[in-house]
Amino acid sequence: MKRIILSKGKEKSLLRFHPWVFSGAIAKTEKGIANGDIVEVCDYSGNFLAMGHYHDNSIAVRIFSFEQLSPTYEFWREKIANALRFRRSIGIINNPDTNMFRLVNGEGDGLPGLIIDCYDGNAVMQFHAYGMYLLKDTFVRILRELLPGLKSIYNKSGLTLAEASVPGLDELLYGELGPVCGLENGISFNIDIPEGQKTGFFLDQRDSRALVGSMAKGRRVLNMFCYSGGFSAYALRGGAAHVDSVDISRKAVDLTEQNIALLGADAASRHSAHCADVFQFLEETPDRTYDLIVLDPPAFAKHHRVKEQGIKGYRNINRMALRKLTPGGLLFTFSCSQAISASDFQTILFSAAAMEGKSLRVVHHTQHALDHPVSIYHPEGEYLKGLIIESS
Numbered sequence: 273m274k275r276i277i278l279s280k281g282k283e284k285s286l287l288r289f290h291p292w293v294f295s296g297a298i299a300k301t302e303k304g305i306a307n308g309d310i311v312e313v314c315d316y317s318g319n320f321l322a323m324g325h326y327h328d329n330s331i332a333v334r335i336f337s338f339e340q341l342s343p344t345y346e347f348w349r350e351k352i353a354n355a356l357r358f359r360r361s362i363g364i365i366n367n368p369d370t371n372m373f374r375l376v377n378g379e380g381d382g383l384p385g386l387i388i389d390c391y392d393g394n395a396v397m398q399f400h401a402y403g404m405y406l407l408k409d410t411f412v413r414i415l416r417e418l419l420p421g422l423k424s425i426y427n428k429s430g431l432t433l434a435e436a437s438v439p440g441l442d443e444l445l446y447g448e449l450g451p452v453c454g455l456e457n458g459i460s461f462n463i464d465i466p467e468g469q470k471t472g473f474f475l476d477q478r479d480s481r482a483l484v485g486s487m488a489k490g491r492r493v494l495n496m497f498c499y500s501g502g503f504s505a506y507a508l509r510g511g512a513a514h515v516d517s518v519d520i521s522r523k524a525v526d527l528t529e530q531n532i533a534l535l536g537a538d539a540a541s542r543h544s545a546h547c548a549d550v551f552q553f554l555e556e557t558p559d560r561t562y563d564l565i566v567l568d569p570p571a572f573a574k575h576h577r578v579k580e581q582g583i584k585g586y587r588n589i590n591r592m593a594l595r596k597l598t599p600g601g602l603l604f605t606f607s608c609s610q611a612i613s614a615s616d617f618q619t620i621l622f623s624a625a626a627m628e629g630k631s632l633r634v635v636h637h638t639q640h641a642l643d644h645p646v647s648i649y650h651p652e653g654e655y656l657k658g659l660i661i662e663s664s
Contacts, residue, residue, distance in 0.1 A: 274302045276313045276326065276333060283315040286322050286335070289649040291379045293324070293333035301326075308402040310343060325385065325403025329435075334384035334401050348407065349414045352388075355381040356418055362642050372454040372463070373643045374475050379653050380645040388415070389471040391454045391463045393423040396471040397445075400432045405441075412445050424449040426465050428472075442466065453534075457482055459505050460534045462527065469499060476640035476656050477502065477568065477606075483638065483660065484566060484604060485510035491563035494518070494596065496550045496589075501528030503566045503604075508532065508539040512564075518546045518553050554592040565593050566604045573609040582609050583620055590624040594632075594663055602635070603661040610655045617657045631664035 278286075282297035293313055305311060311326045313333055323343070324335040341347065355376050359365050364373040376388035378400065385401020388411075395415050399405040412425050424447035433441055452463040456478060465472040484493075485506035493507045498517035507515050517528050525547040532543045546553060550569075567589060573582020590605055597603060607617045614637070625632045638658030640646075646653035 273312050273323075274305045274309060275318075276301055276305075276311050277318070278313065278315055278321070280316045283321055286313065286338075289338060289647075291324075291335040291384050291647065291650055292331050292652075293322075293335065295328075295330055295332040298332055308406045310403065312340070325401050327402055334379075334403070336382060336384060345410060345413075348410055349417070351381065351383055352376060352411070352414050353418060355383075355388075358645065359643055364643050369458045370456050370478075372456060372473065372475060374641075375643075377644045377646075377653075379647050379650045382647075386411070387471065389473075389475055390419075391452050391465065391472060393419075393421060394447075394449060394452055394465065395419065395422060395425045396465055397425065397427050397429070398432055398471055399427070399429040399441075402433060405429060405433055405438070408445065416446065423447050428465065456502075457506075459509060461500060461502065461505070461531050462534070464500075464527065467523070468527075473500065474502065474568075476644050478641040480604065480606070480638045480658055481506040483636070484564070487602060488512040488515075488564060491602075492561065492598075493564045493566070494557075494562040495566045496554075496593070497567070497569045498528050498545075499524050501531045501545075503568065504528060504543060505531055505535060505539075507564070507566075508535055508542055512542065515543050516546060516562075517543065518548055518550050520547065520549050522547050551589065551592070554589070554596060557596050559595045560598045561596050562601060563598050564602045564604070565597060567593050568604075568606045571609040572607070573611040576611045579611045582612060583616065586612070586617070586620045587624050587627075590621060591628050594624060594628050594630050597663045599664060601663050603663060604638075604658065605661065606638075606656065606658040608656050610652055612657065614654070614657045618659065621659060621661060632661050635660040635662050 277300040278297050279299040307327050309326045313322045320340050322335045323337045324333040372391045374389050385404040387398040389396045425445045427445050430442040454461045454463045463472040481502050484503050488507035489511035493512045493515040495504045495517045498519045504515045504517045519525050525545045529545050572585035573579045640656045
């Protein structure tokens with residue numbers, strides 16, 4: 273097996289079991305290593321440290337084992353079996369009220385570069401590392417063994433592996449993919465696996481959606497960046513007086529309306545969908561209009577080089593949202609930017625409140641749902657930050 277040799281002193285992160293090796297830490301790459309190859313990572317003296325997939329990128333090696341071994345079929349099967357056992361232990365498997373969940377969460381399950389989400393017996397694999405992609409047939413076999421009754425397996429990696437320049441990154445790998453209707457805490461959602469965002473739905477917000485539902489009764493609710501209307505559906509089921517859902521994407525707004533229709537005529541009568549730019553919508557909305565606002569934007573800062581720009585974006589939109597809240601209103605505000613830490617995000621809210629002259633208090637901190645575990649050695653995995661804020 274070919275080796276990657278680190279520069280002197282650069283082994284410390286691996287000794288702390290961090291699963292990434294950055295290109296700047298590498299002193300020598302043995303000849304003949306290609307993207308996707310399994311390599312051994314050694315310190316400057318040649319001592320073994322870990323094994324992982326190589327890619328000529330800023331993250332040069334993604335570590336899947338700190339033991340020196342031959343990664344056989346059984347090795348990968350046990351990894352996914354462990355992930356499945358954990359989901360069973362938290363009650364997300366064979367749950368009569370929920371049939372969609374995350375089965376594999378990358379580094380959190382010791383499989384960096386691999387995401388597997390399940391929707392009513394349909395598995396969606398999304399590869400973020402070319403080395404994992406090369407194992408796709410292995411994973412198809414494993415999933416068919418571990419998930420009896422599996423309807424389909426779909427590979428959705430066209431955006432996440434675009435630089436790999438290989439065909440078939442969005443394709444059906446097994447079975448037949450018909451219309452998919454997912455169930456989450458007793459609420460039905462149409463899931464568009466081939467064309468929807470991410471793998472088809474934002475499973476990481478399950479717990480936060482439930483909190484919105486528990487606090488929405490009698491309130492006028494605004495759901496910004498609504499995508500498929502998840503927060504809106506929970507608010508309506510929770511007894512919201514009225515919900516406005518806003519997204520700039522016509523496809524997202526149409527999907528939201530389809531999902532609200534699944535709740536029945538009463539819920540649909542208390543809902544309005546708006547295809548509009550969210551910033552413009554907020555500008556045109558009178559102050560103190562809503563009792564509860566959900567602000568779940570796309571990542572404003574995907575990389576550290578645009579962190580300051582992202583901070584300004586989050587601050588500006590939260591300032592606008594705070595103006596639209598009634599006294600005592602609740603703001604559910606989120607950041608999925610990996611470059612923005614939880615501390616950064618709370619500082620952003622502090623700054624937004626000070627600029628608006630608002631007295632706020634933090635009601636609750638939120639994060640991704642339980643089926644999105646994070647390795648304690650990989651804090652970067654805690655990408656989703658949320659705050660529930662009560663405004664004066």
